[in-house]
Amino acid sequence: MGRIWMLGDNVNTDVIIPGRYNVTTDRTQLARYCLCEVLPEFAQQVRVGDVVIAGHNFGCGSSREHAPAALQACGVQVVIARSFARIFYRNAVNIGLPVLVCEEVVAASTDGQDMELDLATGVIHNVTTGQTFQAEPLNPFVARIVAAGGIIEYIRQEGALR
DSSP states (O other), X not given: OEEEEEOOSSOBHHHHSOGGGTTOOOHHHHHHTTTTTTOTTHHHHOOTTOEEEEOTTXXXXXXXXXXXXXXXXXXXXXXXXXXXXXXXXXXXXXHTOOEEEOHHHHHHOOTTOEEEEETTTTEEEETTTOOEEEOOOOOHHHHHHHHHTSHHHHHHHHTSOO
């Protein structure tokens, strides 16, 4: 179970992790500055298993993997949005951060509520309100990449990288 953190539409990758902190791939440093300009308390208060919910076009902006890596390094278990920028979506999958599309959960959720979800089925349960939602489940191939911990681990497990 995780706590909900709400964000709006068009959350740019430079909002998720400002460009001046993209000089490293150290996940601890990325986590430290995640969402620092819009939610200064986020990095200190986010807990492992928390959920980020956002509007349309989440992750627009640059193509660096720093943004999904920063969210994942903070312990975010999933990002749910009305829609994702294509490159953010792919980068999230590549590092093993699940991303789900669900219009209804965005409209019905607020900061601080508790949520449970089943990635395999796309079923989302808002524990606080008792509401249940159906997201588009992960494509089976994407689900295997996420379960492996990202594309590199998936390839290692499949035997292509040794």
